Amino acid sequence: MPQHPKFTMVDNAPTPVGPFSHAAEADGWVFLTGQMPTDPADDNAPLPEGVAAQTRRVMDNLILVLGGLGLTLDSVVSARIFLTEFKRDYDAMNAVYKSYFVPKPLPARTCIGVTGLARDALVEIDFVARRP
Template identity: 30%
Template sequence: MKLISSKRAPKAVGPYSHAAILGKTLCVSGQLPLDPKTMGLVSDDVMIQTKQCLRNGLAIVEDAGSSKARIARVAVYLTDMDDFDRVNDVYETFFGGHKPARLCFAVAALPMAAKVEIEFIADLS
């Protein structure tokens, strides 16, 4: 196993790595909608937050040697399921025709008062 840290993504807000490589599988930790430079939330708007989570995750995926097209599974955590459609709009634009397997969970709260957190599993072969 190899642990990954990306300079293009926000620093971890806890005692964990950005990602771990197991064989040819990349497991990316949940990404919050943080600006990598300021470590602050990018916005209160869930659509802007979703876009930033996806950007942060993709930076880690690419830095580990994979690509958006190799993302196999995504897990989305929302503090309000009323945001589901808006998150889907951003998600669909981001992934285009690529449709990885996906989970979506409602949670009571997220770190730093984020409205959304997104994690990824990608193929490295």
């Protein structure tokens, strides 16, 4: 029988930039809200400079949420990446993103160019994970 969704806020994860939970879970599938390059310790701190630094912060924020759920990057099956400057930032973002997974297999992924993101971020990433 299907479970009712469970919604989770992770204590040490960044303050959400909108009205949502850090993650929603149903039937072993875990959907992580897209993370921004905000500082989890200080929501008012300036965003890091450049897409490489912002991608690192976003990935580290996603790892905080995964950890709060008892999961790791090994649990990630899919990612969606949103870039405001797709042509300019795609290669630099990819280099940082890939470094978090290699030599492990890479999750399925979609990367989309968008006209804007909250907080004027350059990148946002969300994950779908699966409990073992």
